[in-house]
Amino acid sequence: MSSTAISGSALALLERMLLIRAYEEKLIALSAGGQFPAVCSSFGQEAAAVGVVAALGAADQILTNHRSAGHLLARGADPGRMLAEVMGRVDGYCRGRSGSLHIAARELGVVLTSTIVGGELSLATGVALAQQTLGRRGLVACFFGDGAAGEGIFHESLNLAATWGLPILYVCENNQWQAYVHRRETMLGEHIAPWAQSLGVEAERVDGNDVFAVHAAAEAACERIRADGRPRLLELSTYRLRGHLxxxxxxxxxxxxxALWRERDPLRHCIATLLAGGHADAAGIERMSRAAHARIEAALAFAEASPYPAADELLADVYA
Known part of the structure; x- marks a missing residue:
């Protein structure tokens, strides 16, 4: 990484990654304490979320999966409202009705979080078609894992996107695990990108733990999508450092x-790169880390002070 490739924005990438890590650590501690049902974390995948989302524009739409905290926080979500949602409080993004698995935030362009494996893939084509038909600016970024890539809807979605020329950035966070099953138990090949290429979708494999490489690849892919309106796929090789739930x-x-992947922790990689290039110092990074944890403590206080929804809201937005 050349010195010219790392600007002040690099510190902003690190700052967002530190916030996501602090949020996930708090989520793990609260879940261990039994304060809410089990949740799915994206601990160890921070570079994938931050690198891609930082390349998106304000008009772009996001569809994501059950490990969505990193994507939401990278997009600028309020951690207090996120914790309130997970804790079932009225000040959450969905007034406490979605928990951690179905958060949507229209004001951020986050259309949905799907707990159904591959559910976001089934809807990404529809959202992109609507964008195209209505003449709206903005592409659609669809996050999913290697497990979802093994679903039939992966092939259906990419086939339609390629055939109809839809502006979708498919982001496969290949974290090597599919719930409690390792990727090698369900796939003969090592990579998802060739599957996309066979369906007529340009695809690239990237080190998903290098936030600078992810960001550069995402910016280039978004630029090409905006130029020709056709879908692209990024396969980000990363690792889920925690269990499924x-x-x-x-x-x-x-x-x-x-142990190998812990050595390749995305925060460690980012910090080492910045220090080696003289773009940050240890004291400054420590201040950033403390600020991230302080922000999460304030977020927790906000969430705990938020009331539960009133009983008369129980059936609100329930249509069947």
């Missing part, structure tokens, strides 16, 4: 593999 530890993971 919090507060589970990744007990099923091979110890050597887990």
């Amino acid at each position: 919090e507060p589970d530890d990744p007990q099923a993971a091979d110890a050597a593999e887990l």
Whole structure:
């Protein structure tokens, strides 16, 4: 990474990653304390979320999956409202009705969070078609994992997007795990990108733990989509450092593999790059880390002070 490639915006990327990590750590601790049902964290995948979302424009739409906290926070979501939502409080983004698995935030362009594996893939084509038909600016970024890529809807979605020429950035966060099953137990190949290419979608594999590489690839892909309106796919190689559900530890993971990926922690990589290039110092990074944790403590206080929804809201927005 050349010195010219790292500007002041690099510190903003690190700042967002530190906030996501602090949020996830708090979520894990609260879940372990039994304060709400088990949640799915994206601990260890911060660079993938931050690098891609930082490349999106205000008019772009986002569809994501059950490990959505990083995408939402990278988009600028208020951690207090996010914690309030997870805790079922009225000041959450969906007034406490969605929990962590179905958060939507229209004001941020986050159309939905889908707990159904591949559910966001089934809707991304529709959202992009609406954007195109209505003449709206903005592409659609669709986040999913390697498990969803094994679903039939992956092929259906990409096939339609390629055939209809839809402005979709497909982002596969290949974190090596599909719930409690390792990727190698369900896939013969190592990568998802060739599947996309066989369907006529340009695809690129990127180190998903290098936020600078992710951001550069996402910016280039978005630029090409805006130029020709056709879909692209980024496969981000990363690793889920926690279990499927919090507060589970990744007990099923091979110890050597887990140790290898912990050494490649995206925050560690980003910090080392900035320090080596003289773009930050240890004291400054420590201040940023403390500020992130302080912000999450304030967010928790906000969420805990938020009331539960009134009983007469129980059936609101229920149509069947």
